[in-house]
Amino acid sequence: MKAGSPLTHAAVLGLFCLGFGIVLAVTHLVTADAIQQRTEDDKQKSLTQVIPAGLHDNNPLADVLTVPGADGKAVTVFRATREHRVTAVAYEIEGNGYAGEIRLMLGLDAEGRILGVRVLQHKETPGLGDKIEPAKSDWITRFTGLSLGAPPVEKWKVDKDGGVFDHFSGATITPRGVVAAIRNGLEFFSAHQAQLLEVR
């Protein structure tokens, strides 16, 4: 098959596309279930970090509520219930860091107190901004137990902006983004409290 017509080339390319397309389709079929399972596991893991297991007798991943957030984007709320009462809720919040979006999982009890916050994804500078990860520093754990009233809402800022939360040396923008994200997350809760705690 040396000097073929354009048709030959088209056929060769087409056959290769078809062949590898089939290979990929088969691989997708084989791996789809396992990948789905892993994604669920990941979500489960981030949820158990912000909602203590003792608080619920349901599977929060299965009790899902979709509520429009302040910016119009839909927020998926996972609800932990015990004996048909909502004991905790968890949802993803976003903040603007130094290098793009920081995504966190926020867990609150029924009174709006923080049970835990965990970073899901960020692109902050290694060695500076990545101290928001629990593996690097315990900074993120200081929010546990706080709520919108304690400290007062105008103090929900980093200390450089007149708030109560310390920044870490060399990085102000990252903690500022995280604190703002949590504050917004708490405001979201107080705005939708009735809806979030409503028993279905």
Next chain:
Amino acid sequence: MAADYKRIMRDGVWDNNGVFGMILGLCPTMAMTTSATNGLGMGLATAAVMTASSLLVATFRGWITQEVRIPVYILIVAAMVTLVDLMMNAWMHELYKVLGLFIPLIVSNCLPLARLEAFAAREPVLPSLVDGLFMGIGFTLALTLIGAVREIIGSGTLFADASLLLGPAFKFMELRILPPDWGVLMAVLPPGGFLATGMLLAGKRYLDRRAGKPVVMAGAHCVG
């Protein structure tokens, strides 16, 4: 022509090393060498893709016509990358969480494409397989080395989180070379990548010259 396997292996690992010889594949090299572990992981994933695609191209080279060879190569590399991506996500999920973002980058790495065009398209199956494998190993060594230099200077550790990549049995590899408060941030940031690569490249040239080897000038055709 009987294939000179020793020559192919030495080319891949040292003489014609993807990063330090041909200066190819610099995009993943810069992005992924913030630590030795990251470099190792990216290198291994690239090596797997290179080996598989070299094998495939050499196998099908009789059918691939000259005019459509480049799209077919890209198709093959992209298909292999997607395979690795799906399978790692399904069965090596912890590793996938570390490397997942960078696996798709292998498609834009021009080292696999360069080897397909320069080697696998002209040689029989077995030598092509060996070439793909050893070019991949050479790439892995280069990335691990750059990563090690940047990690030691930047964070004071070596192979941190290696057990995440290779399994708990490799915990012993995780070393702390310098005190915990050590850290030259620049080594971990992009400029450090260029500096470390440049220094190591100069080192290799120096060793080659001392050994009396003619220094091969890099004939880089693309900057991936």
